[in-house]
Amino acid sequence: MAPSWSLSSALKGMFARKTIDDDTWSDLEDALISADFGPDITDSIVDELRASVAKYRTTDPADLQRMLRETLEERLARLDPTLHLSARPAVVLVVGVNGVGKTTTIGKFAKFLTNYGRTVVVGAADTFRAAAVEQLATWAERGGAAIVKPQAQGQDPASVAFQTVELAQREGIEIVLIDTAGRLQTKSGLMDELGKIRRVLEKQVEIAEVLLVLDATTGQNGLAQAEAFIEHAGVTGLVLTKLDGSAKGGFVLAVQEKTGIPIKLVGQGEGINDLTGFTPHVFVQGLVG
Amino acid sequence: MAIFGNLTDRLAETFKNLRGKGKLSPADVDGTVREIRRALLDADVALEVVKEFTGRVRERALGDEVSKALNPAQQVVQIVNDELVAILGGEARRIQFAKVAPTVIMLAGLQGAGKTTLAGKLAKWLAADNHTPLLVAADLQRPNAVTQLQVVGEQAGVPVFAPEPGNGKGDPVRVAKDALKFAKQKQYDVVIVDTAGRLGVDAELMKQASNIRKAIDPDEVLFVIDAMIGQDAVTTARAFQDGVDFTGVVLSKLDGDARGGAALSVASVTGRPILFASTGEGLDDFEPFYPDRMASRILDLGDILTLIETAQKNFDEEESRKVAEKFATDSFTLEDFLGQMQQLKNMGSIKNMLGMLPGAKGMRQQLDNFDESEITRTEAIIQSMTLQERRVPKLLNGSRRVRIARGSGTTVTEVNALVNRFDQAAKMMKTVAKGGMPQMPGMGPIPGAKFGGAKQLPQKKKGSKSGNPAKRAAENAALAAGTPVASAAKGSGFGLGSKPGGPTEEELASLQKFLGR
Numbered sequence: 001m002a003p004s005w006s007l008s009s010a011l012k013g014m015f016a017r018k019t020i021d022d023d024t025w026s027d028l029e030d031a032l033i034s035a036d037f038g039p040d041i042t043d044s045i046v047d048e049l050r051a052s053v054a055k056y057r058t059t060d061p062a063d064l065q066r067m068l069r070e071t072l073e074e075r076l077a078r079l080d081p082t083l084h085l086s087a088r089p090a091v092v093l094v095v096g097v098n099g100v101g102k103t104t105t106i107g108k109f110a111k112f113l114t115n116y117g118r119t120v121v122v123g124a125a126d127t128f129r130a131a132a133v134e135q136l137a138t139w140a141e142r143g144g145a146a147i148v149k150p151q152a153q154g155q156d157p158a159s160v161a162f163q164t165v166e167l168a169q170r171e172g173i174e175i176v177l178i179d180t181a182g183r184l185q186t187k188s189g190l191m192d193e194l195g196k197i198r199r200v201l202e203k204q205v206e207i208a209e210v211l212l213v214l215d216a217t218t219g220q221n222g223l224a225q226a227e228a229f230i231e232h233a234g235v236t237g238l239v240l241t242k243l244d245g246s247a248k249g250g251f252v253l254a255v256q257e258k259t260g261i262p263i264k265l266v267g268q269g270e271g272i273n274d275l276t277g278f279t280p281h282v283f284v285q286g287l288v289g
Numbered sequence: 290m291a292i293f294g295n296l297t298d299r300l301a302e303t304f305k306n307l308r309g310k311g312k313l314s315p316a317d318v319d320g321t322v323r324e325i326r327r328a329l330l331d332a333d334v335a336l337e338v339v340k341e342f343t344g345r346v347r348e349r350a351l352g353d354e355v356s357k358a359l360n361p362a363q364q365v366v367q368i369v370n371d372e373l374v375a376i377l378g379g380e381a382r383r384i385q386f387a388k389v390a391p392t393v394i395m396l397a398g399l400q401g402a403g404k405t406t407l408a409g410k411l412a413k414w415l416a417a418d419n420h421t422p423l424l425v426a427a428d429l430q431r432p433n434a435v436t437q438l439q440v441v442g443e444q445a446g447v448p449v450f451a452p453e454p455g456n457g458k459g460d461p462v463r464v465a466k467d468a469l470k471f472a473k474q475k476q477y478d479v480v481i482v483d484t485a486g487r488l489g490v491d492a493e494l495m496k497q498a499s500n501i502r503k504a505i506d507p508d509e510v511l512f513v514i515d516a517m518i519g520q521d522a523v524t525t526a527r528a529f530q531d532g533v534d535f536t537g538v539v540l541s542k543l544d545g546d547a548r549g550g551a552a553l554s555v556a557s558v559t560g561r562p563i564l565f566a567s568t569g570e571g572l573d574d575f576e577p578f579y580p581d582r583m584a585s586r587i588l589d590l591g592d593i594l595t596l597i598e599t600a601q602k603n604f605d606e607e608e609s610r611k612v613a614e615k616f617a618t619d620s621f622t623l624e625d626f627l628g629q630m631q632q633l634k635n636m637g638s639i640k641n642m643l644g645m646l647p648g649a650k651g652m653r654q655q656l657d658n659f660d661e662s663e664i665t666r667t668e669a670i671i672q673s674m675t676l677q678e679r680r681v682p683k684l685l686n687g688s689r690r691v692r693i694a695r696g697s698g699t700t701v702t703e704v705n706a707l708v709n710r711f712d713q714a715a716k717m718m719k720t721v722a723k724g725g726m727p728q729m730p731g732m733g734p735i736p737g738a739k740f741g742g743a744k745q746l747p748q749k750k751k752g753s754k755s756g757n758p759a760k761r762a763a764e765n766a767a768l769a770a771g772t773p774v775a776s777a778a779k780g781s782g783f784g785l786g787s788k789p790g791g792p793t794e795e796e797l798a799s800l801q802k803f804l805g806r
Contacts, residue, residue: 030336033330033336033520034335034336034520035520036333036519036520036521038330038331039327039330039331097517097542098401098403098542098570099400099401099402099403099515099542100401101400101401128570129437130405130436130437130440130441130444131433131434131436131437131439131440132437134432134433134436134437135431135432135433135434135436135437137433138432138433138456139432184542184544186544187544215401215515215517217399217515217518217519217521217525218517218518218519219333219517219518219519219520219521219522219550219551220331220332220333220519221333221517221519222517222519225517242399242400242401251519
């Protein structure tokens with residue numbers, strides 16, 4: 001197996017050198033680009049660091065490492081990652097493109113919430129993909145949540161969502177998680193469908209959170225995804241999945257900076273307990289080392 | 290929108306600066322290479338691939354092999370195009386079928402790359418090609434992956450071999466082996482094995498995939514990769530190459546607006562060809578991958594070949610010939626107009642088609658604003674007419690138009706506009722069909738080659754001799770309307786007939802008839 005690339009290992013060699021020279025800067029640039037920060041953010045970080053290094057007149061790479069960590073932490077911590085689930089029922093709509101792990105995330109999230117003693121119901125509004133409902137049912141069972149399934153194949157997802165919230169209101173279930181079908185942000189018909197689900201739900205209750213699930217291995221296209229979903233679904237938070245791969249997730253900073261939407265949850269493995277809240281400090285520690 | 294569209298935009302921007310320069314200086318090349326580097330990085334092409342790529346482009350651009358016949362921009366486009374095609378795999382490769390059936394195809398890839406859906410697409414594609422594929426559910430990991438494959442198989446009309454229920458139970462290696470036996474027994478000639486998605490770093494699952502590979506000795510191992518993947522593409526591809534040693538790549542989710550740099554990265558790093566591209570959620574959204582076409586697409590040379598193929602598949606030749614005849618004999622009616630429009634719709638999204646045209650990338654904004662429902666509305670209007678009205682649009686008086694507008698849910702203005710458009714189109718088409726030139730507003734008639742200089746002199750005498758320009762123009766107009774031969778032969782080059790009126794299309798047409806054209 002190929003050794004997996006990581007930003008921290010790429011940086012280690014760099015920070016072990018004696019002084020900061022031109023190579024350091026070009027290596028740093030390469031490392032950041034390889035970590036999916038994208039050319040724009042990379043340029044801005046490198047410029048910022050160059051300025052600080054000049055300001056403090058340091059030549060010690062260890063200082064640079066600390067500065068990099070601080071810069072990233074500061075940038076990531078600009079937005080508030082708290083989930084707002086105080087409404088009853090608190091309705092959470094989960095959206096994203098195909099194959100990012102929406103259904104899995106919902107399973108983990110349900111477990112996460114039941115661990116805190118909350119009652120949860122999930123709505124299988126992904127009526128499109130083959131066997132998505134069954135997949136969600138399996139996860140719901142593992143996560144200890146109730147599930148509302150569509151009565152017929154290809155039922156309008158908005159109606160499934162409606163029924164889920166109705167059930168929650170009737171039975172006093174605290175948190176409602178709605179799974180939606182994956183859709184590429186370029187399919188305007190499908191994006192409009194999301195708008196409809198939103199409108200239908202808003203007639204019943206205020207939607208607490210709209211979470212956009214992003215695959216940490218996604219490149220700069222994550223930006224386009226985020227923008228489209230923000231426009232159509234009114235995203236309030238990001239969920240980052242598959243961080244356990246050899247992924248580097250640098251693009252998350254790009255997405256967060258360009259869209260102003262905070263990361264609220266991160267998924268780090270295939271186990272049901274591998275979903276946690278987002279802490280910039282820990283994230284950066286993992287990224288930079 | 291078009292695949293790789295954004296990368297194309299970036300490169301187009303880069304080359305704009307190069308256009309109009311006589312020759313390439315090292316400084317020009319450096320600047321261009323920097324721009325290409327940036328464009329590729331923005332398109333998620335892996336850094337090491339970008340470095341290598343730009344290095345080669347730079348070397349070649351400065352080298353001696355540069356053609357003197359091309360201008361600098363063309364040179365760089367040429368070089369970049371060559372290199373892109375080379376990396377993307379040169380010639381297109383197809384699936385290699387085993388000499389002795391069954392051919393075994395194994396699918397591997399990351400979670401969520403689209404393996405299961407792709408299995409269905411591939412099966413359907415093979416079935417349409419007179420193969421008898423069998424789908425094998427060897428993804429026993431993901432909840433209900435087996436069920437999903439069964440549903441997909443049903444949609445594709447292909448049998449699924451699924452002895453284990455999945456959800457973590459069962460041994461995928463045994464399933465794969467049993468499937469082979471089953472296929473031999475039942476005479477299936479292609480076996481498609483869907484395996485569990487895995488993360489590049491998950492040694493255990495990678496070992497499982499490698500065990501499956503050893504057990505069934507597949508003829509093709511296809512690595513399915515998401516076109517949206519970022520810099521990680523290289524690591525992932527390497528991990529899979531070391532783990533299961535795939536023989537070909539399938540690019541999925543190419544219908545999104547991802548720039549698809551992963552295609553370049555994976556092909557370049559592993560040296561394995563890309564065999565297929567998956568371009569949508571329907572089971573038919575699947576096509577062979579053409580490296581040369583993709584490279585042309587990146588460079589905005591247009592994807593003419595795909596366009597032509599699409600058109601050929603959907604356009605009824607017989608129908609077209611009939612219509613051309615109708616144009617020529619002046620019997621083109623709104624009914625035919627409707628038929629044409631419906632044929633156009635069959636070809637798929639007009640936006641997609643326009644996107645394939647060279648140079649169309651620059652109009653992306655306009656393309657996005659293009660409203661396809663306009664066609665549907667037009668259709669509704671025509672369908673609200675009686676057959677008689679469709680054949681003889683002249684019948685359409687005020688009250689008929691009001692009725693049509695109500696029937697089609699539009700307004701009378703829209704109906705009027707449609708009728709006007711139809712009239713104009715019919716006139717223009719008629720002229721074209723007869724070999725004439727359509728008249729462009731403001732240009733005056735374009736004299737055919739037959740009316741050469743010999744006839745011009747007597748013409749001049751026929752023009753008004755009035756010293757008052759307005760009067761002269763008016764008189765000439767009258768002259769033109771009265772004597773078609775004279776007016777058509779009178780070139781606008783005289784400065785006399787260059788007024789925007791000119792002879793009408795009918796006159797032009799009848800003139801041509803008159804001249805025995």
